[in-house]
Amino acid sequence: MTQKAMELVCPAGTPAALRTAVDAGADTIYCGFRDQTNARNFPGLNFSRKEMQQGIEYAGKNGAKVLVAVNTFAQAGNTDLWYKAIDDVAASDAHAIILADIGLLDYAASKHPDLRVHLSVQAAAANADMINYYASEFGAKRVVLPRVLTVQEIAAINREISCETEVFIFGGLCVMAEGRCSLSSYCTGKSPNINGVCSPPGSVKYEDHGTHLESTLEGITINQYPKGEAAAYPTLCKGRFESLGETGYVFEDPVSLNAAQILPQLQEAGVTALKIEGRQRGKAYMAQVVKSFRKAVDAVAKGQSFDLDALLAPLTEGQKSTKGSYQKTWR
Amino acid sequence: MSNGTVRSFPPFVARVTRFLPLLPLERLISEVANRVASQHPEFFDRLDDYASKSFVIVPTDLDWVASLTFHNEKVQLHLARSLDSFPNRDVTVTAPFFTLVSLLDGEEDGDALFFSRDLTIEGDTEAVLALRNALDDAEIDFIHECSAIAGPLSRPLEAGGKKAIGLLKASPFMRARQQENAEPSMDGMPGAYPT
Structure with a gap:
């Protein structure tokens, strides 16, 4: 039907x-x-x-x-x-x-x-x-x-x-409560909810180190992608960090x-x-x-x-x- | 990994084109670029303050790099053999030649090419986003624009050019992305490979 x-x-x-x-x-x-x-x-x-x-x-x-x-x-x-x-x-x-x-x-x-x-x-x-x-x-x-x-x-x-x-x-x-998330503001001073930009591109840098691609947000490393691995947006909620001796996606995978x-x-x-x-x-x-x-x-x-x-x-x-x-x- | 559509020229193309003089090519591309720019004033409006930035384009499968600036609503283009010729560049965009063309034409999605690592950007991320968005909105047809300078012969040239490029991209002459990168490797990584 x-x-x-x-x-x-x-x-x-x-x-x-x-x-x-x-x-x-x-x-x-x-x-x-x-x-x-x-x-x-x-x-x-x-x-x-x-x-x-x-x-x-x-x-x-x-x-x-x-x-x-x-x-x-x-x-x-x-x-x-x-x-x-x-x-x-x-x-x-x-x-x-x-x-x-x-x-x-x-x-x-x-x-x-x-x-x-x-x-x-x-x-x-x-x-x-x-x-x-x-x-x-x-x-x-x-x-x-x-x-x-x-x-x-x-x-x-x-x-x-x-x-x-x-x-x-x-x-x-988005894995956070939308309209409430200020995670990127802590790094960049700009709010996604007021300025309309999560991870504002002015704060984002990509650098190809040959062995890996590094993304940073206001100087803070968000991720390092080895050759052959798919890349993602440089958002903190999907960053790869070291915590308690392990490195991985602390909040959410990209x-x-x-x-x-x-x-x-x-x-x-x-x-x-x-x-x-x-x-x-x-x-x-x-x-x-x-x-x-x-x-x-x-x-x-x-x-x-x-x-x-x-x-x-x-x-x-x-x-x-x-x-x-x-x-x-x-x- | 690679999105499956990316094709590169085989290495001998770069070796052969190494001996071609850059100046005539530079003049030809500049003429096409300024012709396109004059038809798309909204491109500069969208590019806004980032028009003052220096964009360097690196086709990974050819033996030249291009520097672009957009002062006073004109395209200034310079070709060189090495990235070192443009030490003050603000942005570097790196990809195989036809991938760059497909981005210009709006046939490929820049973010998808970035995810698949077929496209690399370095430098001022705001500027590269502004350029990407301005180009995407301008609806440029690369072959059409290149053919237009042939005057009365432009239509057959465009039709023939599009057919030839389609055949070339699909031919075994062009190389798919190297398969050795299909699996991530921790070799050379600065720290422990992430879980």
Whole structure:
């Protein structure tokens, strides 16, 4: 029996990536302005106001929607940048805004009551009470669930809430409480939650020593990869450190999330939308990942089988993937 | 490890091209690069302050390296035989020639090539990210742009060039990544090999 396909929500860091994602079959694209109001504030990435409107128009002409992420936390004494971003999204033809900061949610609900609001994963709303609070107080129509829940827990949440749920299915995997993690701030002085950069590239160095590649963050060694070993992003949570006489991954191995195999269970659990991570990735990633998941999501809706693992393995961090918390097998 | 699509020229290509004069090649690539740049003003906008940085590109399977700077919305390109010719470089990007071209074309994902160790970056990481993102957004077609300088012959040249490169990349003439690196080795590592 054919069911309604889950919505495929795809990232875009540039206008070209947005067009690629739309052409590859994304239902919805999420992106951000070129400043610290969004959580992927990397050099050369993101959209000017004009590019955003052009992207929204391109998506609209091709039957897709655009969500604008204003999902960092407003800096005390400098809230105007965030208010302006919300005002600009409200004035655009974006389908919805993605917010995390409770003050900004209040601002959006008060100033722009007609603006559709999605609750960012950065809000770390991981239970029905929290989600219902955001829905009733600020009119959140959808919540992006943190990557700490099992499929059973997601199903339980969906039974108790009135808004839609969106879950991550592929890409970089935060192992910390999202929107709360300050780990890289201790090294770099910049917060992922305010400045929009975890392991800011200005603090990252790679050095090829011939026998091994070394990654450092503000001078602190994150990892040393011997020849022949896949490399990973230089984040502290996935660094390799010496502890109690042993060297290894203290927090989490450098792996990416790949929930392709459990898409039928996510549909069964009542999930509305599936999110691909990676606004920092290029067009080639977008084309391959979005095309693959388009086929998979449509196959699931028709009750058919599919296999994406071999196709997507080269694109994953450390060339390894995990089903994350959806099926708890972590150490 | 390697993502399976990376191919290198065999070593004799570097030995042969060692004797080719660099100046004509430098002028040709500069002309193409500036033609492309003039059609993509948004590239410089996206590159922003990092346009003042010096980017050195090292094709591992050829016998030259290229230095690029982007002052005043113009591409300044210099070729040399050795990395030592550019001691003040801010960024070094190292990969086989066709991998670098596929990055320029947006056909390969830079992060995936980095994970698989087919691409190495050193130096100013902010600058290299800005360049990568600016190039990715510019939607450059390398063969199309190179062919365009042939004027009325550009279309057949482009079609022929794309076909020839496709055949070349798939041919046994090109080398897949060395298999001896398939398993990580602790030899030469500074400390105990991690668990």
